[in-house]
Amino acid sequence: MTPLECARLLEGRSNAEREAAVGRWLEARGVPVARHRFSLPEGAGENLAVELGTGDRVLVLCAHHDAVPGSPGANDNAAAVGVLLHLLTRAAAPSGLRVRLLFTACEERDYLGARAWVRDRGVAGLVGVLSLELVGIGDSVVVWDAVEESPFLGRVRGALEGLGLRADTGYHVVGRIPRFGSDHRAFAAAGVPAYGLTLVPAASAVALRRFVFHPRRSALRFLVRRPAPFHTYHTPRDRAETLEPPALAAAGRALEAIIARVGAEPGGGPLRGAAVSHRPPSGVS
Ligand SMILES: [Zn+2]
Secondary structure, eight states: OOHHHHHHTTTTSOHHHHHHHHHHHHHHTTOOOEEEEEEETTEEEEEEEEEESOSSEEEEEEEEOOOOTTSOOIIIIIHHHHHHHHHHHHOOOOTTEEEEEEEESOTTTTSHHHHHHHHHHOOTTEEEEEEEOSOSSOSEEEEEOOOSOOHHHHHHHHHHHHTTOOBTTTEEEOOOOSSOOOTHHHHHTTTOOEEEEEEEOGGGHHHHHHHHHOTTTTTTTTSSOOOTTTTTTTSTTOOGGGOOHHHHHHHHHHHHHHHHHHHHSOSOOOOOSOOOOOSOOTTOO
């Protein structure tokens, strides 16, 4: 099953159906699933976790299975679920690394599911967390909410460069993004290096930086048409037809490279890579 076919199992369905679809897919393949049901005043749902490999070091890859009401939720976030399900069928975790694929509920309610998971299951052994959001449109990888350097972030950069991607074109590492958020923030709040991972069209990178870092100033400019991939975000237009198979494939390749790199370089080690810039690039206002 391709990532797109996996994503279609969730697209356009209710949150209860999306959650059930992930569980059914995993069980049909005989994968042991850890189910974590939570019920809080703000909402209730079920997180599902599966693991690849063994070891004390754990890399968490998150994709929320819920969507906002009124949106088919293809790029947000069935695409990410599809990429992780597909990864499960082909990736082997390197020895000494456990890769936990975590499918969360209620991300759209201030990442409630991820917060419940961290509260109940803790963060012992976690070397890093990536939360996949909007990975179905574009050709350039963005690692976001990278507020400070960490050994994990150095490995993520190393993995992406190992794929031939170049900083600020093939991939971008950016600081904290205002207004938007995702599951990784629940882990970051507990002290784990944790970032968002999104794909964007390289052609709209400059417009995107303006859009996400200056939301108020850009509100008028983007009133009619927001830059991709935000043109469908949280709208009825977020349909599977808009997903790009090459984007889904690129996200999968990035994750496989990151898994290999994190597995190959155990231990904390010195911080590597360039400092994260908190300033928007020159020429952007
Ligand atoms: Zn989302």
